[in-house]
Amino acid sequence: MPSFADDTQEEESGEISEFIRGFGRFGYVADRALATAVYLLVRLPKPLLIEGHAGVGKTEVAKALASYLKTELIRLQCYEGLDAHSALYEWNYQKQLLAIRVREKSDKPVEELERHIFGDDFLLKRPLLRSILCESSSPVLLIDEIDRADEAFEAFLLEILSEFQVTIPELGTVQAKRIPHVILTSNSTRELSDALKRRCLYHWIEYPSLEKETEIVRTRLPEFDYELAFRVVRFMQLVRRMSLSKPPGIAETLDLSQALMLLRRKQFDPETAEQVLGCVLKSADDLAKIRREGVGNLLLRAGP
Amino acid sequence: MRMSRGLEPIRSVVEFCRFVRANGLDSGIRATIDSVRAVRIVDQVGLDDSRHALRAVLSASKRDWDLFDQLFDAFWFGRRLEKPVRRIAPGNSAVSARNKQGIYLGVGNLASKEPGATKEERKVVTGASAVDRLRKVDFSRVPQDDLAELGRLSERLLRRMSLRLSRRFRLTSLRGRIDLRRTIRAGAARGGEMMELRHKSRKKQAVKLVILLDVSDSMNPYSVFLFRFAYVLGRHFDQLSCFVFSTRLVNVSDALKARSLPDALRALSTITACWSGGTRIGGALGEFNRSFGRRMRSTETSVLILSDGWDADEPGSLIGELRILKQHVKKLIWLNPLLGLDEYEPVTRSMSAALPYIDVFAPAHNLQSLLELERHV
Numbered sequence: 001m002p003s004f005a006d007d008t009q010e011e012e013s014g015e016i017s018e019f020i021r022g023f024g025r026f027g028y029v030a031d032r033a034l035a036t037a038v039y040l041l042v043r044l045p046k047p048l049l050i051e052g053h054a055g056v057g058k059t060e061v062a063k064a065l066a067s068y069l070k071t072e073l074i075r076l077q078c079y080e081g082l083d084a085h086s087a088l089y090e091w092n093y094q095k096q097l098l099a100i101r102v103r104e105k106s107d108k109p110v111e112e113l114e115r116h117i118f119g120d121d122f123l124l125k126r127p128l129l130r131s132i133l134c135e136s137s138s139p140v141l142l143i144d145e146i147d148r149a150d151e152a153f154e155a156f157l158l159e160i161l162s163e164f165q166v167t168i169p170e171l172g173t174v175q176a177k178r179i180p181h182v183i184l185t186s187n188s189t190r191e192l193s194d195a196l197k198r199r200c201l202y203h204w205i206e207y208p209s210l211e212k213e214t215e216i217v218r219t220r221l222p223e224f225d226y227e228l229a230f231r232v233v234r235f236m237q238l239v240r241r242m243s244l245s246k247p248p249g250i251a252e253t254l255d256l257s258q259a260l261m262l263l264r265r266k267q268f269d270p271e272t273a274e275q276v277l278g279c280v281l282k283s284a285d286d287l288a289k290i291r292r293e294g295v296g297n298l299l300l301r302a303g304p
Numbered sequence: 305m306r307m308s309r310g311l312e313p314i315r316s317v318v319e320f321c322r323f324v325r326a327n328g329l330d331s332g333i334r335a336t337i338d339s340v341r342a343v344r345i346v347d348q349v350g351l352d353d354s355r356h357a358l359r360a361v362l363s364a365s366k367r368d369w370d371l372f373d374q375l376f377d378a379f380w381f382g383r384r385l386e387k388p389v390r391r392i393a394p395g396n397s398a399v400s401a402r403n404k405q406g407i408y409l410g411v412g413n414l415a416s417k418e419p420g421a422t423k424e425e426r427k428v429v430t431g432a433s434a435v436d437r438l439r440k441v442d443f444s445r446v447p448q449d450d451l452a453e454l455g456r457l458s459e460r461l462l463r464r465m466s467l468r469l470s471r472r473f474r475l476t477s478l479r480g481r482i483d484l485r486r487t488i489r490a491g492a493a494r495g496g497e498m499m500e501l502r503h504k505s506r507k508k509q510a511v512k513l514v515i516l517l518d519v520s521d522s523m524n525p526y527s528v529f530l531f532r533f534a535y536v537l538g539r540h541f542d543q544l545s546c547f548v549f550s551t552r553l554v555n556v557s558d559a560l561k562a563r564s565l566p567d568a569l570r571a572l573s574t575i576t577a578c579w580s581g582g583t584r585i586g587g588a589l590g591e592f593n594r595s596f597g598r599r600m601r602s603t604e605t606s607v608l609i610l611s612d613g614w615d616a617d618e619p620g621s622l623i624g625e626l627r628i629l630k631q632h633v634k635k636l637i638w639l640n641p642l643l644g645l646d647e648y649e650p651v652t653r654s655m656s657a658a659l660p661y662i663d664v665f666a667p668a669h670n671l672q673s674l675l676e677l678e679r680h681v
Binding site: 032046051201 | 598
């Protein structure tokens with residue numbers, strides 16, 4: 001394996017560890033692979049596409065990165081039918097119409113009115129434009145669930161991501177002063193276009209190991225009993241191994257832990273489990289399946 | 305291992321990029337440049353960091369991600385690849401001996417070995433009534449002389465049908481939310497007075513179609529024609545995926561993209577090795593649900609199953625998988641060639657168990673019945 005290291009640059013390697021520690025401070029347990037990818041995202045710089053099952057903490061990466069870099073997090077939630085206007089900018093038409101009516105009687109020149117209604121006050125800045133206009137420091141731009149948007153939007157996004165420049169006819173061209181750190185997430189419900197994938201770094205987040213998940217629960221809920229947390233996590237790992245239609249993610253583990261804390265349970269017995277099963281499984285089929293398996297059996301296998 | 309800065313490390317990273325490209329990762333020159341930069345940036349001390357860095361740069365999907373470690377070890381540590389992972393381009397390798405009886409070559413001898421053809425059906429057809437008659441002749445009983453004519457006819461008629469279908473779906477409805485941007489623009493012509501409102505509505509999505517074609521032994525007389533049917537539909541549906549199954553499931557969507565039907569059939573015979581065996585419909589549907597389901601099932605998707613319903617499995621698994629499928633798609637259509645027979649009743653255990661989950665259950669034994677699909681999609 002080659003190394004580009006000079007001895008003088010030795011401290012560089014510490015930066016990845018620094019990311020891991022920094023993320024930890026904000027409650028995100030990152031492994032070295034993820035930290036490396038995020039480090040590259042900042043240094044190359046290149047957008048990072050994160051894929052993984054629902055609830056493994058894809059979105060959280062962006063939040064943790066923003067906190068760690070002490071910068072703004074701008075989020076664009078994708079949905080079916082999302083178009084360029086709702087992602088980039090739109091004029092506030094209602095307000096413009098009112099402004100025109102209000103000034104109809106005034107004798108000011110038309111040009112001034114035009115300048116007025118196409119001013120900053122009338123511009124609705126949507127997430128993409130906001131990320132480009134950021135002046136102080138590079139914001140973190142989170143494009144969440146890109147697979148929900150349609151392909152036309154993906155193509156539009158490609159253009160923005162390569163130039164970070166927007167032309168608004170009435171105002172002129174705006175170029176980003178600070179290139180945003182872009183994180184895209186996808187639940188892989190749809191194959192993304194090759195062009196987009198090629199432009200991005202890629203990271204796949206797997207369900208966490210037993211150790212890692214326990215650490216996550218401890219980091220997020222420090223006051224939660226350690227023994228109980230370990231048992232909850234082992235239970236969740238077993239549930240995940242059953243072939244369910246919607247396997248629970250880490251979010252569900254945390255929900256379950258919090259539920260136990262709220263209910264002030266000191267142990268995780270079948271009766272309690274039955275009560276809080278709704279935190280874990282969100283479909284009737286899955287609930288039926290786990291009841292057939294027997295919650296008690298699972299708990300037994302999860303150990304003392 | 306440490307090396308000093310210089311040309312060598314760059315060259316080996318470039319070599320590595322070429323290596324992964326040759327082994328199935330779709331990475332371009334940009335990725336190579338980024339790889340070199342990435343390895344510089346992580347400024348490798350521990351091996352793992354450059355592994356992570358190169359993986360982030362060079363992979364673009366879960367599949368790449370899983371493959372990467374193996375390639376990395378093979379290149380840097382000389383481990384042997386577990387199996388050749390080179391992607392096979394459809395259509396360039398020779399037809400394997402195993403596929404000799406496959407659909408592709410089956411076309412010629414299909415009718416001749418069919419004893420059931422009655423005298424009347426064997427008559428050579430000519431003239432205007434020929435079209436009408438050919439539309440109705442059962443695929444399993446096509447006289448040898450009519451094969452070519454039926455092929456031409458079906459291509460023409462099916463093409464016309466799928467064109468109509470794909471056009472129909474591009475129509476957009478007229479009313480929707482008021483589009484202020486365009487309303488104001490239109491108002492400019494009347495001195496800013498907005499006389500008429502402009503509307504916008506969500507563009508109607510082209511319907512997605514997934515075809516699951518049974519190619520087991522019992523379907524043999526029909527599968528050639530049904531594949532032709534899938535091919536013609538594929539020409540006009542942007543989003544058509546096609547799978548063939550007998551005991552296992554194979555994605556043949558790429559084969560449908562071939563320029564001509566013979567090309568498509570040739571491509572098909574190189575990528576499938578499961579022609580004409582027993583049937584495990586439940587298993588095949590399960591495989592579809594697990595491997596492709598999340599990507600292909602959606603509320604705009606219609607799933608078309610072409611099968612005679614003879615299943616070696618217990619009906620239990622079929623029902624389970626059908627139920628899952630049914631929940632996620634717009635319409636579940638099952639075309640069964642046997643339904644064309646007068647005496648046929650869907651009494652095989654699998655078929656009768658499946659009926660409650662099917663939106664449309666229709667025959668698929670002749671051209672006419674396939675053309676009727678237009679009504680259902």
